Amino acid sequence: MFTSLTEKLQDTFKKLRGKGKLTEKDIDAAIRELRVNLLEADVNFKVVKKLMSNVKERAVGHEVMKSLTPAQQIVKILREELTAMLEQEDAGLNTSSEPPTVILLAGLQGSGKTTTAAKLANHLRSNGHRPMLIGADLTRPGAVDQLSSLASKEDISFFSEGKTPEEVAQKGLKQAKKSSNDLVIVDTSGRLHIDDELMEELSTLREKMGPSETLLVVDAMTGQDAVNIASDFNERIGISGVILTKLDGDARGGAALSVKAATGCPVKFAGVGEKIEDLEPFYPERMVKRILGMGDVLSLIEKAENTIDQEKAKEMEDKLRSQQFTLEDFKDQLHEIKKMGSIQDMLDMLPSGMGGVPSELKNLSVGDDQVVKTEAIINSMTPEERRDPSIINSSRRKRIARGSGTRVQDVNQLLKQFDMMKKMMKKMGGMDKKKAKKKGIKKLPFFQ
């Protein structure tokens, strides 16, 4: 993603790096280069102009921090200006106070509407919604089947009955009400170009459905075209936001950097691959970090969170709340933790102040070996022992160690860790859900 722009920017920064103090001439030269970098990345020229004038003003002015080299200073300013440019207050999705909320997806042919519809449904479901997908693309043969098979693969409700797009959508909405889906996502047909027929179809759908969101799906790789398409759609039917797809294949970044500034439409989500989980909310800071080549730890964490089996997490949460967390569940959970990397990674996501995370727990490594060992130990226990570890006396410990090919110390350690984990969970499990969410505990897989 953004590789060519990032490389160019880094080259420009490298040239500045050796300098102890930047003169106005150095800054001018750097800004000229940055301008070329951005234009080559297909960033809208008006956006580049504004951005560079802001950077220059601040770089030449008195804003110099002692702790930074002049080159770092420029990176810092550019980073802040880019972030400010991408920042949007209206980034979240609007929902209807009278469910089901309607989300209408629009866009040109092949932009990624159908794929994005399924990704979005999956994303929203993991945020607690009960979405239904409505296939209202009756133009392209196979379009309905494409969405229906994505839906059934992911076990998402699906509807597509009717002769016209609006009939399908309206019937779908009725069905959603009946089956208590709180949200519908309507996939519509695409065209090669913006034409009157498409606009009419979409306008009718908007009128009849009263969507809370009309989201334009655009291919980020088309750069400036994406900006023009967004402007046109916005003028003709009015859109509430943009979903940029195929950012994973976009080396230049022009669309990501320009759409908001050039059209005023917020970018709400980014498609970053072909798989169902490859959709993320558009976070300006992260985008900028990626563009400037600063890595993106946050996104990685979030990805890991989303790979966690949602249903299992829900089940786990219920068990935790009712204090029925057993060693069997602990064993299952180990696999989830492993997906995160380590238990340390998971615990690090707890808000500080939740406190009292015992160091023994922190040190619990969850490499493959450890998981295998822990599983072996738990497998060697009787169902009764798994339910109630307090009955595991020293002779039972010996038997379990023998049975699992481990040492008694290993069994002891596991039991101790389990006990602590349970205590910690109890503390959180007792908290009401809202409070836990507020404290950020929802980040813990159990609380998703």
Ligand SMILES: Nc1nc2c(ncn2[C@@H]2O[C@H](COP(=O)(O)OP(=O)(O)OP(=O)(O)O)[C@@H](O)[C@H]2O)c(=O)[nH]1
């Ligand atoms: N790499 C990548 N591919 C994507 C992304 N989003 C969609 N695609 C691919 O783009 C192609 C077109 O996607 P569709 O969802 O069928 O596009 P559409 O807008 O519904 O197309 P029409 O219904 O023909 O208008 C598919 O091969 C998708 O897998 C993305 O974020 N990254």
Ligand SMILES: [Mg+2]
């Ligand atoms: Mg489609």
